[in-house]
Amino acid sequence: MSRNEGTFDRTLRVIAGLALIALAATGTVGWWGYLGVVPLLTGIAGYCPLYTLLGINTCSRKR
Template sequence: MQANVGNIDRVIRILAGLLLLGGTLTGAIGAWGWIGVVPLFTGIFRFCPAYLPFRWNTCEKK
């Protein structure tokens, strides 16, 4: 599994995931907030399977 999520993309995903999960846990939003697990994990592991068919890669070029 090669990383395909860059640093900026990673930070945005982790923050969005935490906000969605936090909203769910506090009762501010409904159960749909559990979808925040997806961006949180893709940010943590730096891999997004949805990028594969499009050959997208937001990592910096070396």
């Protein structure tokens, strides 16, 4: 499993994931806000299974 997300992409995913989880925890949005765990984990890992299926790679490193 090699990385397929670049730094900017990973940063946006972590921020969006944390924001969604925070909104769900405060009751601002419904339960679906906890789905922010998905972008949070993919941002931390640097790997997105959907990107692999679609052939997308935003990582600047060549492996």
